[in-house]
Amino acid sequence: MRPENYQAVKLGQSNEYEIFIGPNHPGIEGNYAFRLMLDGDIVVSGKADAGYLHRGFEKLMEGRLWIQNLAIVPRICVPDPAPMEVAYSMAVEEIMGIEAPIRAQWIRTMQLELSRVAAHLFTFGGHAATTGMYTPMFWGVADRDLVLDLFEDFTGGRVYSIYNIPGGVRRELPPEFLQKLSNLLDYLESRQNDYDNLLFTNQVFVDRAKGCGALTQEQALELSVTGPNLRACGLAYDVRRDDPYLVYDELEFDIPIQTAGDAYARILVRRDELFQSIRILRQIIERLPSIKGKIRTPIPNPLSWNVRKGEAYARVESSKGELAYYVVSDGGDKPYRVHVRGPSSMHAVQTLEFLAKGARLEDVAQIMFSLDACPPEVDR
Amino acid sequence: MKKELKIIQKERTNPLAHVFDDFISFCQSKSLFMLHYCTGCGAIELPPAMTSRFDMERLGIQPMVTPRQADILLITGYVSIKTLKRVILTYEQMQSPKYVIGICSCTVNGGMYWQSYATAKKLNEYMPVDVYIAGCMPRPEAVMEGLQRLKDNIRNDKKEHKGSAWKDYFNRYDYYLGNQQALFGDDWQTPTDIIAEAKLYDLETEETYGKHTKLLEKHQTPLLPQEMRIK
Amino acid sequence: MNALHLMAELIFMPLIAFIVGMMMVLMMRKIAARLQRRIGPPFFQPLYDIVKLYGKDTQISHGLIHDIGIIMAVGGYIGAEILLPVPGMEGIAAKGGVITLSYFLMIPSLGMALGVGQCANPNGSIGISRALTAMLAYDIPFILVVFGAAWHYQSTSLIGMIEYQQMHQWGIVEMPLLAIAGLFALQGMLGKQPFEIYIAPAEIATGPMVEMSGKYMGGLFVMQTFQLYTAGVLYASLFLGGGTSFLTLLPKAFLVVALPMSIAFMFPRYKTEDVIRILWKWPVMLALISLAFIL
């Protein structure tokens, strides 16, 4: 029978051949495709092929009520859904001219940081698996599951929490939740040594990751790279500190940076960020009980809720980078336009194509995972 | 594979034949390789189900990377039209017996994306589905439960004919092809020759052919063996 | 009588290898599971997998060479099994010796290369070219080790080597450096991390296996059981004194296989050139130093 999934390309006088990575390929993150032209082992050019996860979110949102949209926004980035709801809620609040009560803001911050912890744990395993080491994936995903348990505890949803609404959060924290959170953080910190020994200081892994997909700061800025990928190039830029939202200006945290800009620097930045998130969460555990008050600013009946005319651009630092929602209202009960600026739309298309050029076939998957690209953010 | 080839089903005279058959179906139910293809957001619940916490391997299920080796195709969530084409291609490349599990409500009826112009709504219009696991998204426990159900179906296939949905694709190819053509256009064709395979493995029925397969024959460009040229 | 006896041995030796090999596969998967903090597969899982793969209703063959390649791959190992003496059964080991055996161990890779070549899948082609490169890398230390051992025992017959060790000391005591070099070569031979470059799922979708389905994949699974068994028993015979009965031989063989497996799941894979560099540097150096002592 024919080799079906392969179409030979006739290229005349050339050594080049084409190879598909994805959409069905273990070296691709999610449902995404990357077409490579190879000369031997060296990538001559790569072309991203997106759209496998396209659902037309922006169109869907124009056809639904403001409150209904909360159910679909988290689906835009599956591994890290919390920043999506928060960003959408913040944008709507800005148009409405209301502000979430201070306690709700603290709870939101906690949710964002927990989500970041979960997303980073997920990334370590994925990145390690592209180099052939599967144990960190098993460990990371199992530890992430414990975070998901907490999500389930306080929001009711394991992955998609749909916990935020414009004006606050849906419900109060369950009793003794902070104690559980504190226990989890203790556990995660106790695992630090294991992860360091297994992954971050593993000599073979370091050899593989160092120098792979290196990006200089100028290139990163030119390609609009944000988030941990930018910080790995030596620029300490974080939306949480530079365009503060929620209560981040009251919290103490460092912005970890690395200067090499390669895959190893990126995963180290994520590792450090994970522990910074734990530090933030510890502060929240300390401060939250003393912050009393409502968790919701009342909004009109959501089924006949007309948001006044206006527009807002809300930016949040997700685990992947700068996430932004541009929401336009024409005064109706539905958004007139919602534009999602997913950080991965910059990383997974132009940056990946740029970095893949000249890389080795062995490194392509690693470059993609080290950029922590999330394909649904590209496709929407 | 040449079209003249045909596997001749001999009369089974071996008195132990059904014992062997039972043993094979027992082993089939105990060892399932699933294809590592994340079609949608439900895929996020597969890593937990596969890894340390729920550990699918103790049920005999492990991920495989290419469709050739896989037994189960997990459709994890909505399938956009672009994905659906690839999913059908993947499904046709898999070797029978093969099973499809539709995870998430989106595969049943479009789910929360029912208004979306870009996603297909009913998965079982395009390929036979063995088990649906509803939920948005189903928890790992539900995924395991669904897989357990599939295993039971395979085990009881002889009695209840639940586990052989894959035969339906050959038996009623015209129906599935019709739905695919309605969505992808008349000139839709996959590189796999399902009709030839149905003939070869003695799975053809009257419903294998119809107006849609005629249309396919009209548009089908012959697929020649591929050449790889270097210089 | 003698011919009948030989016939029985020729059948039983691969059979034992298959059964023991399946247990080794199970052990390998259990070790992985334990390191990854999970339970792992049930006891009969390797058997279920193989029966399932052979019980597939449809297969895709890419042509005659594809079929022959798999037969060569499995056949090469079956040939190796009957050259590998186990307690009570010698097969044709007395006639072949360790040199023939090491030739037989190359046949499977060549067979796979033939079969995969016909598939025309670029992933498979890249994978098999990497596999042959890796073979080149681990064969040099392997041949050196075999040569050193043969020189030391003054015999090219495995039976003779085992007898020598039973009378004197185990090879690992008398030439520890060579034994360590042998372990390196073993890791490469089994194709486990960090020398796993040719099956690399994340890059080339398990390379040579990409187009294998049904019975072909089943053939590869069977091959894997033989491979583990051969590696374990050969190393035990060369350095751990073989065994007078299965009770003494098998624990050694399992131990030998368990060691690379425990290492494998803690490391990523090297790139092709690094595989060659590592395998041509350390084990070759160790083997040469050891040879200097022996000679």
Add this chain to the structure above:
Amino acid sequence: MNKVPIDEILNKVNGIKITHKRKTRIRVDVDADSLPTLLELIKGRASYIHLSAITCVDWIADNQFELVYHVWSYEEKCLISAHTRIDRGSESNPAKYVSVYDLFKPADFFERDIFEMYGVTFIGSPRMEKFILTEWNGVPPMLKDFDAEAYVQETFKWTDYNPDWLQELTDQGGGIAVKPEDIRTAGNTHNMSTHRERDKAKAAAVKANEKMQGWKQ
């Protein structure tokens, strides 16, 4: 380097309207002609080097597209949203605008996205081709006059789900107040051609459902 206030730079552009929304947000309205000048100015003179996004909004009532360029400065920690309006064009004469790819590399992605979703051609953009919607043959789907729901009703079929346990509940007077089929058919009825009527029908259905469930805000 002495810092020039951003307003001073912005005011060099003709016909500009500046709104300070809050400390880190400035809204700027300019003509379509002077937008590239503006972007060049703020990039070259005021360190606004990070193009965060380009958004297109379809103001169908005005027959215009609004293009919004969100540009961020790492040094001044401020985001300028530059709004401009271009003609919406027609099917035979699609809307055109000039690309800013030579200023901001990421514009490649956003402009291609807008090209697919709205049909605006950006002159000078390197890859004006389909990317996400390669399998889509219809009109650009994000246009307000593309009715996704009608398209879906025409193209796809639905599964009806009426299990026995639900039937039992319905017999006892319970069950689902408004079935999904009814909502869909409410959307599909041909005599209700406008969006508004269809929405009304759906809202009525939702309200009835809400009453049954006793759902409170």
